[in-house]
Amino acid sequence: MKPFKPFELPIEEQINPMEFYNELINASTNVGKYQIMLKKSKVNEYFLITPFSLQEAVQSSKIEGTQVTFDEVLEFDIDKNEKNNDAQEVLNYYDALNYGESALEKYPISTRLFKKLHEILMSNGVRGQNRAPGEYRSIQNFIGPEGCTLETATFVPPQPQLVDSYMSNLENYINNPNDNLQSLVRIAIIHAQFETIHPFLDGNGRIGRILIPLYLYDVNLINSPNLFISEVLEKDKHKYYRLLNGTRKEGNGWNEWIKFFLQSVNKQVLKNIELIEEIDNLYERDLENAMNLINSTNVVDLIKAMFQKPIFNVKTISSLTGIHDSTCRRYLSTLEDEKVIFSDNKMRNRKYYYYNLLDLLR
Structure with missing residues (x-):
């Protein structure tokens, strides 16, 4: 050719x-x-x-x-x-x-x-x-x-x-x-x-x-x-x-x-229009759930950070929200206990998975 x-x-x-x-x-x-x-x-x-x-x-x-x-x-x-x-x-x-x-x-x-x-x-x-x-x-x-x-x-x-x-x-x-x-x-x-x-x-x-x-x-x-x-x-x-x-x-x-x-x-x-509707519904539901579990004004920032990075570690959330590492760790532990998120359970550099959102994005 x-x-x-x-x-x-x-x-x-x-x-x-x-x-x-x-x-x-x-x-x-x-x-x-x-x-x-x-x-x-x-x-x-x-x-x-x-x-x-x-x-x-x-x-x-x-x-x-x-x-x-x-x-x-x-x-x-x-x-x-x-x-x-x-x-x-x-x-x-x-x-x-x-x-x-x-x-x-x-x-x-x-x-x-x-x-x-x-x-x-x-x-x-x-x-x-x-x-x-x-x-x-x-x-x-x-x-x-x-x-x-x-x-x-x-x-x-x-x-x-x-x-x-x-x-x-x-x-x-x-x-x-x-x-x-x-x-x-x-x-x-x-x-x-x-x-x-x-x-x-x-x-x-x-x-x-x-x-x-x-x-x-x-x-x-x-x-x-x-x-x-x-x-x-x-x-x-x-x-x-x-x-x-x-x-x-x-x-x-x-x-x-x-x-x-x-x-x-x-x-x-x-x-994408349909996806945004589903994400909005998920956001409302899980934000309300998180606010019932965690008594802090930081909850909104925490949940929004999870929507930005649905697989994350403590450092990721702390960097996105400005919440101190130890406080992040406590919040994430609470959400994991209630099965809002799941982790790989590693002792170091533990990763968390927000499957509710991942299932929509995949």
Whole structure:
């Protein structure tokens, strides 16, 4: 196969909005509802987004072959003494997402941001650490089944000497779009174009998926980078790959891809709306239970910290709440006695598990 030569953006002439009109209406409406639900949640929005972001990091990394569970990542985050490269990859993704949010306060989505996100993603000794972290590729890469060669690849991205030019075009489209498309449609195009350019030697899929919530936050469609669709994409990953590849061929590929992308957004936000309702009910129930067990004004902070980090140790809760270690230990012992939480019963660095929330998030 020869290296692919993408169309430069915008590509409005290849888009027929009527082919995904209903999907756009549904996704837009429910994204709006999701933002309202987050704002009105009885649990602070920031506390909710932490586990949502971690779950996104797990699912996005899973698409790329990382084998680690949500629970394992939370456990590793507490005690990094035991090496777990898969869990570290997930935490790198989470850190990159958080960095992206803060970076947007200072500068736009750009090559500078892409390279820094990639540097974070490839840090801490993970797979790909030796594949030019934070730099666009200078050699030809290709995509295909494990063990494939350039000749048998499914897709060969543009030549390395053209990457800067194509990324400059993408960057210009992100910040100065010259079309009449909606933001959800634009991010579908942006994500597909980023994956087609494949500017890095490794980690392109994950950076491209981090770009989705960052872009929608940057254009003020969402209140924070809180719209993650990797869970849906992972479940439909063969369709995801096939339709992405369809944008690189003549025909109706772009419209089919955008329709699928909008359907994926809608599926995820509908699930999240239902999840927030369940979390709110759980919060009310367990807060009332805890207040009956512990006579302290610190109870609210304690419970909210458990919603932010549903697997934790005393140090985690103390750090999040400012409650002294010995007091935390006493509170947690009370909650464990009443089976609100459970522990691994270790004498040192005991971990606690808030299964009521974990069961909803998994």
